[in-house]
Amino acid sequence: MESKLPHVGTSIFSKMTALANQHGALNLSQGFPEFDAPERLKLRLTQHVQAGMNQYAPSPGAPALQQQIALLAERKYGAQIDAAAQVTVTAGATEALFVAIQTLVRPGDEVIVFDPAYDSYAPAIELAGGRSVHIALRSPDYRIDWQQVAAAVTTKTRAIIINTPHNPSAKTLKAADMAALQALVVEYDLYVISDEVYEHITFDAQPHLSALRDPVLAARAMVVASFGKTFHCTGWKLGYCIAPEALTSEFRKIHQYVTFSCFTPAQLALADMLNEEPEHVDALADFYQHKRDLLIEALQGSRFTILPSEGSYFLLLDYSAISSLDDVGFCDYLVEAIGVAAIPLSVFYAHGSSDKVIRLCFAKEDNTLLEAAKRLCQL
Ligand code: PMP
Ligand code: GLN
Numbered sequence: 191m192e193s194k195l196p197h198v199g200t201s202i203f204s205k206m207t208a209l210a211n212q213h214g215a216l217n218l219s220q221g222f223p224e225f226d227a228p229e230r231l232k233l234r235l236t237q238h239v240q241a242g243m244n245q246y247a248p249s250p251g252a253p254a255l256q257q258q259i260a261l262l263a264e265r266k267y268g269a270q271i272d273a274a275a276q277v278t279v280t281a282g283a284t285e286a287l288f289v290a291i292q293t294l295v296r297p298g299d300e301v302i303v304f305d306p307a308y309d310s311y312a313p314a315i316e317l318a319g320g321r322s323v324h325i326a327l328r329s330p331d332y333r334i335d336w337q338q339v340a341a342a343v344t345t346k347t348r349a350i351i352i353n354t355p356h357n358p359s360a361k362t363l364k365a366a367d368m369a370a371l372q373a374l375v376v377e378y379d380l381y382v383i384s385d386e387v388y389e390h391i392t393f394d395a396q397p398h399l400s401a402l403r404d405p406v407l408a409a410r411a412m413v414v415a416s417f418g419k420t421f422h423c424t425g426w427k428l429g430y431c432i433a434p435e436a437l438t439s440e441f442r443k444i445h446q447y448v449t450f451s452c453f454t455p456a457q458l459a460l461a462d463m464l465n466e467e468p469e470h471v472d473a474l475a476d477f478y479q480h481k482r483d484l485l486i487e488a489l490q491g492s493r494f495t496i497l498p499s500e501g502s503y504f505l506l507l508d509y510s511a512i513s514s515l516d517d518v519g520f521c522d523y524l525v526e527a528i529g530v531a532a533i534p535l536s537v538f539y540a541h542g543s544s545d546k547v548i549r550l551c552f553a554k555e556d557n558t559l560l561e562a563a564k565r566l567c568q569l
Contacts, residue, residue: 195313202537206521210531216562219531221503223422223553230467231421234459243455249446251279252457258464259430269402275435278442279457281449283387283416283429288314289448290383290412290431293441295320299348302339306358306538308385311351324540329508329547330497332359336370343378350375353385354399355392355501358538358549362392362500368399372407382407387416390474392501393482402432409434417460420471426456478503481552481559488563503553510546512569517548528565
């Protein structure tokens with residue numbers, strides 16, 4: 191049978207986690223927290239299970255959760271969201287991204303993607319019959335040149351995918367970026383898919399610049415978020431998409447045939463959590479900033495060059511002073527030689543990259559971070 195995705199193999203996250211397990215290494219590769227979800231969230235989940243809330247939720251989401259999501263967007267971004275008409279709960283951000291892309295992209299359409307890019311964007315565009323047009327951002331600043339973006343727009347361009355805070359670079363988009371994006375999408379009549387799964391993890395008192403803050407942008411945006419990052423429950427696979435009503439109604443036509451609806455007790459537990467303990471969301475940035483700073487401090491004696499981490503739970507290290515291996519080879523070497531698993535950046539580039547940069551995930555216990563840093567300092 192002819193493959194529909196001939197260029198796609200096993201994801202780097204599965205590969206590196208399997209390697210880490212095989213070597214008993216500290217796993218700073220795949221992005222997931224080493225610590226548990228909040229007690230209240232776990233308690234509410236079991237309570238909803240015991241109370242018999244075990245049948246299908248409405249396809250767009252449990253109304254209580256849609257409501258809490260809309261309130262959160264209002265509290266954080268000043269956005270006026272109609273919960274029933276604009277919020278759809280999905281099986282993680284992954285489903286939201288996939289469905290948003292199927293909603294917008296028609297055969298022959300082009301979608302602008304910034305590399306290094308999260309690995310699910312390009313295959314979803316390809317499956318929709320579209321073509322991803324990649325603009326490579328480079329170490330160390332990963333800055334977007336908006337004139338270059340404008341030059342990449344053609345009559346076939348349908349949408350631009352942004353991701354802030356960014357995985358894997360840990361950079362955030364600034365006000366000037368959002369203004370340039372807005373001008374571009376208005377001029378060329380484009381849509382935006384805004385991947386904001388790390389929205390609550392921005393550092394050094396910087397605000398997260400959601401597409402929802404700007405009504406002009408929000409009118410053209412499908413904003414994707416994930417509870418996995420916010421509530422340390424990546425295994426629950428729950429996220430959502432906020433979009434204008436007309437786009438949402440198209441999005442839901444597809445969503446209903448992908449999953450129909452998501453795990454009911456977890457939706458209700460997340461609604462309780464957002465309602466009863468809003469301070470969890472507000473404390474997340476400081477919680478992760480402490481971990482970022484701990485890891486950076488512990489790596490001070492190393493020969494790595496540490497790149498700035500402005501948001502997300504990732505830190506990039508440039509190893510050009512240590513090895514001439516390419517980044518995939520260097521990550522294989524790290525697991526075997528010192529028992530630390532990391533992610534090579536080149537796999538996030540459609541056309542490759544020779545930058546000598548790796549990604550560490552610092553959503554780990556402090557002791558794990560200190561031990562990993564100690565090993566990395568030996569190199
Ligand atoms: N987008 C980005 C940038 C991510 O880092 C991730 C998960 N690591 C996702 C989307 C997918 O999120 P989820 O696990 O909720 O599907
Ligand atoms: N988003 C996570 C990361 O960047 C991994 C998600 C996955 O394993 N698919 O590491």
